[in-house]
Amino acid sequence: MSIDLNSLSTALNEPNRTASGVDFSGRSLKLDTEKDAQPIIDAINACPDLQYLTLTGNTLGVEAAQAISKALTRHPELKTASFSDMFTGRMKTEIPPALSALGDGMIEAGARLKVLDLSDNAFGxxxxxxxxxxxxxxxxSQLQELHLNNNGLGITGxxxxxxxxxxxxxxxRVFVAGxxxxxxxxxxxxxxxxxxMGSLEEVSMPQNGIYHSGITALSEAFKENPGLSCLNLNDNTMGPTGAAAIAxxxxxxxKLKSINFGDCLLKxxxxxxxxxxxxxxxxLESLDLSHNEIGREACMEVVDALTSLPDSSDRLTRVVLAGNSLGGADNKSTMKKKLGASAELSDGEGSEDEYVTGSDSDEMEEEQGQSDEDSAPEDSQNHITRDPGEEISLDRSGIEEVHTDVGxxxxNPIVENLINLGSxxxxxxxxxxxxxxxxxxxxxAYxxxxCCVSGLSAESVTAAETARLLYHTLVQRARQQWLLANTLLRALKLIKSENKDYKIRWRIPACYSALAAEIDASYFPAALRDTLKFFVASKMASLPAEVRAVIEKHPNLFT
Structure with missing residues (x-):
């Protein structure tokens, strides 16, 4: 996580004070003992005005957390604690005492946090x-921003x-829990x-499986927060009933400036x-209603509402209606003319046919099929060792593609379709x-x-950069290293898949070039790196000539 010093000073409500602190973000340090944590402790002790502490991208055990906690007891001035992505590979039972220890240090110091970020920690x-x-x-007591994105909280959490x-x-002011x-x-x-509260300015709760009754409850709460300027409920099943409640x-x-209700089945x-x-x-300045099964008439009503005032061309920065039924060329032309540069209509998605809108009974009542079971990801807590050559049969029912730009x-992984995904x-x-x-x-699926993106990296700068970003995301999302290794090995045809339905849709030689660019990066897991290099070295003689030619240009793939 990068620290914007100007924003940080503003958050501290002390515009004339220069922000200072300790930042160990992205070092991929495995901190088990007090000795492991000593460089961080030394940095904290050497900082006379510790306004921020960033430990993002390292993995922290209980003993190391307790040692850092002792150093924090001497810093009541701490305002920003950035502790995201900090427990990868830790046992479930390690995380609460580690978090508690860090908290105890701040409590003993008498600190008053303004910003607390614990995102991307699968602690449940x-x-x-x-x-x-x-x-x-x-x-x-004075906390202004709480970031708990991707923590596997579940209903109980x-x-x-x-x-x-x-x-x-x-x-x-800011609550993030996607x-x-x-x-x-x-x-x-x-x-x-x-x-x-009555003080919220930004609420971001995408991808939480919230249906219309939950949305209705949130809508009532938003009414009591008149300063709300940014609202993101993307990819929840809001439906027409939830949308009416929000309305x-x-x-x-x-003061509302930005709304993101994409993938909410608004109809x-x-x-x-x-x-x-x-x-x-x-x-509004920004509105995202993409992929909501909205018909062309309703899309036009949205456009007319946004552009009803004469200042709309200067005010609107982004209006996303892609993935809905936008109508024919004349309709799209009219929308683009009204919205100007803010329009994101995605010509490839629009259809001249209206979506068939069912009744409210089609919204999938939230009581059906939902469970009160804790939904915390626990994969990182299970240290499972399997032979990389062991075949596994995956259920693909959850990843059937729908008619979206991504699908x-x-x-059909071609450069044109990748470009259609936007910037x-x-x-x-x-x-x-x-x-x-x-x-x-x-x-x-990841x-x-x-591989679909990597296969285009030799012919597209956009594809090469996208592959780089997706590698980093893949490592974060995949909690079982044996599973990730197995899946990559099959995708690169280094081991055979027994699944007859498994199809290679990507260009494998270019995939090796993309892998070579990332395999030695600091974020790349060492065990995964070693496994891939071992299989590349041992299988190279049996690989197709065009694949061998690429690998030979990148010795870091096998040495």
């Missing part, structure tokens, strides 16, 4: 238990978090807390409800695949997407 509900004391303490935050008055499977009950628990909150949110009815409310009350690219294809692909909950299917 049990991790919230380790955080509860800190969240309830005076250390968080959401409830525990809400309980901790409601112990005493909180005045958060990819946590909070579902309706977790969302409702947090909505109760939000309602009493009732919009007239109170006069035409939901889009029309939002359009009516937007036209009457909100001066189109994965089924940040890696983020678009990542967001598309995050709906897959089964870890094996998720890993398979590897296949990576």
């Amino acid at each position: 509900p049990i991790g919230v238990e380790g955080l509860a004391k800190l969240l309830q303490s005076d250390v968080c 959401g409830r525990l978090l809400a309980r901790a935050l409601s112990a005493s008055p909180r005045h958060l 990819r946590n499977r909070l579902e309706n009950e977790g969302a409702k628990a947090l909505a109760n807390v939000f309602q009493s 009732t909150a919009l007239p109170r949110l006069k 035409s009815a939901g889009a029309k409800a939002l359009a009516k409310s937007l036209k009457d009350s909100v001066l 189109k690219f994965l089924n 940040n294809p890696a983020d678009v692909i990542d967001a598309h695949l995050q709906s897959i909950r089964d870890q094996e299917s998720l890993t398979l 590897v296949e997407a990576l």
Whole structure:
């Protein structure tokens, strides 16, 4: 995580003070003992004004956390704690005491945090238990930003978090908790807390399996937060009913500038409800309603609502309607003319046919098929060793492609389809695949997407850069290293797949070039690197000539 010093100073409410602190982000350090943590401890002790501490991208054990905690007891001035991606490979039972130790150090120091970031730590509900004391303490009494993205909280974790935050008055400005499977009950628990805050300016809760009843509860809470300027509920099943509930909150949110309701199954009815409310009350700058099964008439109503005032061309920065039924060329031309440079309509997705919109009964009632089981990812807690050549049969039912730009690219990986994903294809692909909950299917989908992109890297700069970003994302998402190794080996045809349905859709020689560019990067797991190099070296003689030619140009693939 990079630190923007100007933003940090603003967050500290001391514009004339130069931010200083300790940043060990991205070092991939394995910190088990006090000795391992000594470089960090020395840096903390040497910093007279520790306003921020960043440990992102390292892995922290209990003893190391306790040692760092002792150093923190002497720094009451600490304002920003960036502890994201900090427990990769740790046992589930290690995380709560490590979190608790770090919290104890800040509590003893009498610190008053403004920013706490614990994203990308798969600690689940049990991790919230380790955080509860800190969240309830005076250390968080002035907390303005809480980032808990991708923590596997589940319903139970959401409830525990809400309980901790409601112990005493909180005045958060920013709340981020995407990819946590909070579902309706977790969302409702947090909505109760939000309602009493009244201070929220940014809420980001994408990909949480929240249905319309949870959305309705959140909508009521948003009404009590009139300063809300940024709202992201992407990839929750909002439906027309949830959209109607949100629409009732919009007239109170006069400062709202950005909305992201992409992939929320709004359908035409939901889009029309939002359009009516937007036209009457909100001066948006950015709106994402992509992939919502919205018909062309409703799309046009949204466009008309956004552009009803004469300042719209100067105000609007981004309007995304891709993946809906935009109508024919005349409709798209009219929309583009009205929206100007802000339009993201994706000609390849639009259809002249309306989506068939069903009744509210088609929204999939949230009570059906949902479970109160904790949803914390536990793959990182299980140290499983398997032979890399051992064949596994993966369930592909969770990764069947739908008719989206990403699905189109994965089924036909050509440069044109990759370009159609926009300026940040890696983020678009990542967001598309995050709906897959089964870890094996998720890993398979990421590897296949990576290979589809990597196969184009020799002919496209965009593909090469996207492959680089996806490698980093893949390593973060895949919690079982044996599974990742096995899947990559098959994708590169270094081991044989027994699955008759397994299809190679990518250009393998270019995949090796993309791998060579990343295999020695600091984030790349050493065990995975060694496994891949071993198989490349041992299988090279039997590989096709065009693949061998590429590998020979990159000795780091086998030495």
